[in-house]
Amino acid sequence: MSGLKQTPLYPLYGQYGAKTIDFGGWDLPVHFSGIMKEHETVRTAAGLFDVSHMGEFIVEGPAAESFLQKMTVNDVSALVPGQAQYSLMCYTDGGVVDDLLIYKKADDSFMLVVNASNIQKDFDWLERHREDGVTLVNLSDEMALLALQGPKAEAILQRITDVPLQELGPFRFVDQAQAGDGLALISRTGYTGEDGFEIYVRAEEACSLWEQLLEVGREDGLLPVGLGARDTLRFEARLPLYGQELNASITPLEAGLGFFVKLNKGADFIGRAALVKQKEAGLARKLVGIEMIERGIPRTHYAVGHGDEVIGEVTSGTQSPTTRQNVGLALIRSEHAQLGTELWVEIRGKRVAARVVKTPFYSRKK
Structure with a gap:
């Protein structure tokens, strides 16, 4: 091609x-x-x-850690050299710029691993906010x-x-x-x-x-x-994919990734105020697992409803190769997110019965 x-x-x-x-x-x-x-x-x-299409950036300098504390939602100060961390970068409204891995190589040296489709966008976002004492190199x-x-x-x-x-x-x-x-x-x-x-x-x-x-x-x-x-x-394994479970209009809290959002890490970060507000007000939307009761496979962007109302949409879905169940992840209104709630998914113009189920759909035995 x-x-x-x-x-x-x-x-x-x-x-x-x-x-x-x-x-x-x-x-x-x-x-x-x-x-x-x-x-x-x-x-x-x-x-x-x-997975060589993924992007790698080096962030170095005496202010590298405080810069990453400002740019990402997790607590970079908790890392020791030789440790990696899952995190996210947010816009001021709490929507997600990207999810990423942060590798702490030394006290003043970090490697970020970002999604392939976001390499240039992420680099520009970091460069726009870069401060004195920070160097940023794209090694992708x-x-x-x-x-x-x-x-x-x-x-x-x-x-x-x-x-x-x-x-x-x-x-x-x-x-x-x-x-x-x-x-x-x-x-x-x-x-x-x-x-x-x-x-x-x-x-x-x-x-x-x-x-x-x-x-x-x-x-x-x-x-x-x-x-x-x-x-x-x-x-x-219920691991999010940027562009489906995460994007500029979905916050980490809505995506069920609140564990990685350290609102009290002792440093302000971009999006923090919006996320604090969202948490205090209660989430209007939540990402849930759904399983089809009737025949059909839920696919990305299919409408999800309850009664006569559309209450959200499927973000990812397939027939699970491990369980053989037709399952999906769906971002829906929180009042319908309880386990066992019966919903419908619109598949080729037909409302097909589904229910809210526990995730992940698969967990390895430790």
């Missing part, structure tokens, strides 16, 4: 059978061997994802990101690194770690609901690392995995 951006791993897609699609201006694999097979492989063994084009996810991920990665992975806790990372023939930042994070790792390397080292991992992981059933299964995996 001409005109689309390609990751450093693009030259290898053909030999692994990738079927690619236009994903936000990138030519990326939707699947290699099939979405259902890849989903199941990550749940039971391990899958390898090319120079880096590649491989995600190794699933119950066998640790055993596979351990074969090509000397980092004692058993000792690496969730949301911890090791920088300048040996990974195959090169150096990488290895973090125990992911977007699948499974244990796993994200491996950041220089773009030119990505292909060799990809092939090495698939080679050493073959005996454990490691497969390359595309965006299709990445979406069903994150959805089952």
Whole structure:
């Protein structure tokens, strides 16, 4: 597909059978061997994802931490070097600029990992608010990101690194770690609901690392995995996708991410006043899980109703590959958000019965 951006791993897609699609201006694999097979492989063994389209920024300088405290909703001061944090950036009205990961490399050095579709917007937003004592560098084009996810991920990665992975806790990372023939930042994070790792390397080292991992992981059933299964995996685990569960008109509180919003962290941040007000007034809308009672699959933007009223819409939905249930996430009026409430979803002009259910739809056994 001409005109689309390609990751450093693009030259290898053909030999692994990738079927690619236009994903936000990138030519990326939707699947290699099939979405259902890849989903199941990550749940039971391990899958390898090319997520090099994600963006990486370096934020450094004596004022880097106070700057990030102002720009993000979580408490950056709680981090120690070698620790990562999930967070969000908000507009003044509480709507979400983006959700992101913050890696604390040193007291005055951080790496931000942002969504591919938002790289330029996020960088411009940070640059617009940048203060003295802060340098901001966009390294997105120079880096590649491989995600190794699933119950066998640790055993596979351990074969090509000397980092004692058993000792690496969730949301911890090791920088300048040996990974195959090169150096990488290895973090125990992911977007699948499974244990796993994200491996950041220089773009030119990505292909060799990809092939090495698939080679050493073959005996454990490691497969390359595309965006299709990445979406069903994150959805089952109720992990938000920017553009669906989060956007400029949905706040982190409405999306059920209040745990990550530290209103009392001792530092003001962009959007705080609006979020305090929203919390005090009570949420008018909430993100809930829904399960279809009648036949039909809830899809993004389908209307959700109660009685004769439309009360919201589906943000994500599919037939769960793990449970085989037709389920969705829907942003609806709070008064209808109680578990068990019967609703309807409009599917091809017909009102189809559904109910509010508990999420996540899948949790791994620890």
